[in-house]
Amino acid sequence: MLVEDRGQCPDQEVAVRGIGSLSVSSSPLRIVEISPPDIACRRLSNWGNIQADDVRVIRRETFEDGFQAQRHLLIAYERAERFDGETLIEGLPKSTLREFNCKLSFVPAGHRFYGWQTPRVLTRVTYIYLDPPDPLFDRGSGVACPTISPRLFFFDQAVWNTAVKLKAEVGNFGPISREYAEALSLVLMHELFRLERNVRSTACPVRGGLPAWQQKRVVEFIEEHLAEDISLAALARLVDLSLYHFARAFTQSFGAPPHRYHMARRMDLAKSLLQRPALSVTQIGARIGFRESSSFTRAFRKFSGLTPTEYRRHRED
Structure with missing residues (x-):
């Protein structure tokens, strides 16, 4: 097992090339590139078909990270809040989500990942690299290796627990640790396959509406990006429908147009x-995506008939 402990001093950070457009790293381990590289302390463990990269950002200044390789990347954000920035996984609309503590992202092999942020807190993140699963599966067992779709800022308890276990193995030596990590990688792939199956398993269409798997994908995306402005085009792309067909089918399925559903x-x-x-009305408005408390108050009164302050007072009575 190769273990690189890069967390002691800046001059021992993982070496990556300078990032302009964040090209693919020339490192044989094909890890996420971070620029500037000395902004993060990294500890990297290699167990063959799987590697875990424990990253701790040490300064609050703007940085970039990017990745593209013929291997899967699972990102587990332990602590991540930003004043500004965006994240993009090829095949999905970009996100400007400000808080993504305890969130996961999945980048399938060959897909490009890119992000930049001005951090509000010192980021803690674990990058888990998985080679395509063929070597981990017995071809004679009949276990299929389905395509896994990209996912940005989601949460699944089983996937999260396995990622935490892998992070805990970073820095551990010996064959037992390697065998354990390889077993966890197999479990992790099955958990990712389970997520994909759950999206596709109920594909019976509602008459005139979206099939259940499309409903699930759109709802999950909206829930993960509640505090952001989401365009109709971005939602339609998620399920490969035209704007007109998607808007009509969504309304048929949920009883409200996409924008109104999102706002609700x-x-x-x-x-x-x-x-x-403990949260003020202004803080709550900002947390759900309103820059002005007056805009939040108007929107809230339109949906509830009360201002936020009146609603809070009624709940206290």
């Missing part, structure tokens, strides 16, 4: 946050 889910979250006295 924002207001549901606001109602939940208003039950937390």
